Amino acid sequence: xxxxxxxxxxxxxxxxxxxSGGMDGGGMGGMxxxxxxxxxxxxxxxxxxxxxxxYYRSIDMGIPLTMDDGKTINMWGFADSAGGGMGGMxxxxxxxxxxxxxxxxxxxxxxxxxxxxMMAHTIHHHGIEPEYRSDxxxxxxxxxxxxxxxxxWRPAHAGTYFYHCHTNTVLHAEMGMYGALIxxxxxxxxxxxxxxxSYDLEAIWAVDEIDSSWHDLDWAAGTCGGxxxxxxxxxxxFVITGVDGAxxxxxxxxxxxxxxxxxxxLVRYICAGYMPQTIxxxxxxxxxxxxxxxxxxxxxxxxxxxxxxxxRYDCIIQPSSRGVYTVEIDIRDWITGxxxxxxxxxxxxx
Amino acid sequence: MKRRDFLKASTAGLAGSLVGxxxxxxxxxxxxASTIEKTFYITDGMVTQGDGKDIYFRGYSSNSSGLNVPxxxxxxxxxxxxxxxxxxxxxxxxxxxxxxxxxxxVNSGRISGGSSTTVSFxxxxxxxYVYYDNRNAPYNRIAGLHGGIAVMPVxxxxxxxxxxxxxxQQQFWIFNQTDPDWNDAVRNGDTxxxxxxPRYFTLNGLSGRPPGAPGSGDxxxxxxxxxxxxLHGHVGDRTLVRMINVGLAQHAVHTxxxxxxxxxxxxxxxxxxxKDIVPLNGNNGxxxxxxxxxxxxxxxxxxxxxxxxxxxxxxMTQTAGGGLYMFGSLTDIFxx
Numbered sequence: 138x139x140x141x142x143x144x145x146x147x148x149x150x151x152x153x154x155x156x157s158g159g160m161d162g163g164g165m166g167g168m169x170x171x172x173x174x175x176x177x178x179x180x181x182x183x184x185x186x187x188x189x190x191x192y193y194r195s196i197d198m199g200i201p202l203t204m205d206d207g208k209t210i211n212m213w214g215f216a217d218s219a220g221g222g223m224g225g226m227x228x229x230x231x232x233x234x235x236x237x238x239x240x241x242x243x244x245x246x247x248x249x250x251x252x253x254x255m256m257a258h259t260i261h262h263h264g265i266e267p268e269y270r271s272d273x274x275x276x277x278x279x280x281x282x283x284x285x286x287x288x289x290w291r292p293a294h295a296g297t298y299f300y301h302c303h304t305n306t307v308l309h310a311e312m313g314m315y316g317a318l319i320x321x322x323x324x325x326x327x328x329x330x331x332x333x334x335s336y337d338l339e340a341i342w343a344v345d346e347i348d349s350s351w352h353d354l355d356w357a358a359g360t361c362g363g364x365x366x367x368x369x370x371x372x373x374x375f376v377i378t379g380v381d382g383a384x385x386x387x388x389x390x391x392x393x394x395x396x397x398x399x400x401x402x403l404v405r406y407i408c409a410g411y412m413p414q415t416i417x418x419x420x421x422x423x424x425x426x427x428x429x430x431x432x433x434x435x436x437x438x439x440x441x442x443x444x445x446x447x448x449r450y451d452c453i454i455q456p457s458s459r460g461v462y463t464v465e466i467d468i469r470d471w472i473t474g475x476x477x478x479x480x481x482x483x484x485x486x487x
Numbered sequence: 488m489k490r491r492d493f494l495k496a497s498t499a500g501l502a503g504s505l506v507g508x509x510x511x512x513x514x515x516x517x518x519x520a521s522t523i524e525k526t527f528y529i530t531d532g533m534v535t536q537g538d539g540k541d542i543y544f545r546g547y548s549s550n551s552s553g554l555n556v557p558x559x560x561x562x563x564x565x566x567x568x569x570x571x572x573x574x575x576x577x578x579x580x581x582x583x584x585x586x587x588x589x590x591x592x593v594n595s596g597r598i599s600g601g602s603s604t605t606v607s608f609x610x611x612x613x614x615x616y617v618y619y620d621n622r623n624a625p626y627n628r629i630a631g632l633h634g635g636i637a638v639m640p641v642x643x644x645x646x647x648x649x650x651x652x653x654x655x656q657q658q659f660w661i662f663n664q665t666d667p668d669w670n671d672a673v674r675n676g677d678t679x680x681x682x683x684x685p686r687y688f689t690l691n692g693l694s695g696r697p698p699g700a701p702g703s704g705d706x707x708x709x710x711x712x713x714x715x716x717x718l719h720g721h722v723g724d725r726t727l728v729r730m731i732n733v734g735l736a737q738h739a740v741h742t743x744x745x746x747x748x749x750x751x752x753x754x755x756x757x758x759x760x761x762k763d764i765v766p767l768n769g770n771n772g773x774x775x776x777x778x779x780x781x782x783x784x785x786x787x788x789x790x791x792x793x794x795x796x797x798x799x800x801x802x803m804t805q806t807a808g809g810g811l812y813m814f815g816s817l818t819d820i821f822x823x
Contacts, residue, residue: 173813264746267786269744269790272744294785306812307802359809359812363808364809367803367809368684368803368806368809369803412801428760429763431746445766445801447763472737474737
């Protein structure tokens with residue numbers, strides 16, 4: 138197949154030029170500020186009339202995130218718009234990270250996605266490998282703007298994934314447009330994958346860095362050219378599943394874990410930032426059983442894991458001793474390897 | 488000839504006919520070792536980036552009037568005697584080094600401006616290697632003096648190492664990052680005195696041009712359509728990709744469409760993991776993967792035809808000059 142019959146969308150008279158001018162920024166912008174955004178939907182795939190699971194997502198470009206130092210940063214995300222009412226306008230109220238998706242291996246899933254005409258976004262279900270028109274990559278299929286589009290997929294492998302925007306991705310994923318995507322085996326939660334290890338409780342740790350200087354940019358910043366600094370990420374905050382890892386994540390419900398001795402904790406660790414990370418389990422031993430949605434040929438035990446952007450590791454921790462264990466994730470500079478910051482949470486074993 | 492057929496021919500079908508000549512140094516399985524000769528010319532020039540800026544580079548070029556960044560990919564066979572002749576057309580001193588490929592040391596030593604030398608060695612060890620200039624490290628290497636060389640097992644046309652998972656075609660992905668201030672310093676004979684702040688990100692020397700951009704679809708400009716970089720295959724056309732990172736930043740290589748089979752990391756054979764992200768270290772980090780060209784497993788209904796991207800997930804690499812998303816280090820994967 139090729140990429141013929143494609144439309145480059147822009148309000149400007151010359152949609153294919155690479156303007157050397159900078160963005161004038163401000164507000165939510167408009168399509169006039171965007172280049173290399175592809176909004177023409179040609180030959181969308183037929184949809185299964187009887188999907189097993191349907192998700193509805195729209196856009197929220199104003200999610201306040203208050204950090205431990207009192208500062209508030211604006212995040213973007215996908216609102217769960219199930220129940221309707223949003224139509225094609227793409228509005229909604231979202232959290233950071235966006236609401237998780239959780240399905241079972243073998244289910245036919247449809248993700249209905251609405252975006253207003255003032256901007257463009259996609260949903261890429263990362264690690265899920267669907268037909269190309271359901272992959273959410275603008276330059277290969279299309280970006281979604283001013284309408285609802287449905288992605289269809291049927292996960293073949295249980296494991297830990299995430300979904301994120303793939304339009305001007307460098308900016309949109311950094312702005313927080315992602316959420317966890319869990320594929321359970323056919324029998325549901327309780328095992329990591331079919332005939333795989335069991336677990337009693339789980340935690341999803343999506344560890345990310347934030348460069349607050351990027352957070353006033355327009356959705357299409359840089360797409361028409363000009364230096365908006367997207368080659369340089371200088372993070373000043375480090376979060377675990379949307380909670381400041383400086384202090385709050387140490388005790389945040391749903392992130393910090395309280396468990397009994399000899400119970401089996403499944404940690405679904407997602408390297409959600411762009412910089413390399415090292416997660417250290419604070420003296421606990423983790424059995425790494427799968428990565429990127431695939432069982433390892435042989436599991437292994439370790440006290441720490443090095444990860445790079447978008448890797449996922451599924452880890453079983455079965456502590457035999459009571460105690461309070463501080464889990465630390467160092468976020469490292471991609472060039473020097475220096476630790477830029479550390480996010481922390483806790484496992485309390487009773 | 489269709490591109491796919493061309494690719495197959497270029498990696499496997501041209502026998503030894505070009506040995507000692509110009510053009511791609513090709514390889515086909517042989518029962519006996521051969522002597523492989525190749526000539527490089529160290530040259531320099533300007534390369535226009537995605538934002539229109541011209542940036543200075545040096546390369547191991549295939550002729551004295553051109554500029555190849557990276558140098559041509561080379562494939563030889565274990566046991567071959569390899570003789571590389573380097574003519575340095577520049578005024579500055581350079582070298583030609585390969586680590587680990589031979590039980591001997593492969594290092595030309597100083598090649599002064601205007602002089603020539605021949606480096607000879609036996610390709611003792613199978614695998615993927617970098618040839619590069621280790622003088623004034625890492626500046627000359629990052630400024631373009633690098634390339635990839637592979638050693639195939641004896642009498643095998645489908646293995647990375649004896650007994651490895653098999654493939655039907657192979658290619659190289661060489662990643663680099665460019666800080667214009669550093670390249671300017673190299674040009675002026677200075678040592679860069681600033682922190683490395685890359686503004687351009689390349690795959691086999693090129694970067695992306697999204698549809699509609701000037702140069703989009705031109706295989707000499709657009710890494711999405713460069714036959715050295717783009718993957719083309721039908722279901723079952725398992726493709727070995729030898730990934731090398733000559734820059735300084737650690738990368739996260741991400742394929743859509745299929746997970747990769749991750750075979751090696753920095754020369755070490757690994758237990759084979761299926762990954763949609765493979766880490767690739769900086770400073771001549773190497774990872775070998777097989778892209779299996781299986782039917783995309785989560786397609787519904789199952790679909791064997793379509794296009795997907797390979798891109799780096801350290802997304803700063805997807806830009807040029809601080810913006811221009813997708814004018815960075817990526818290519819396309821064509822299920823045909």
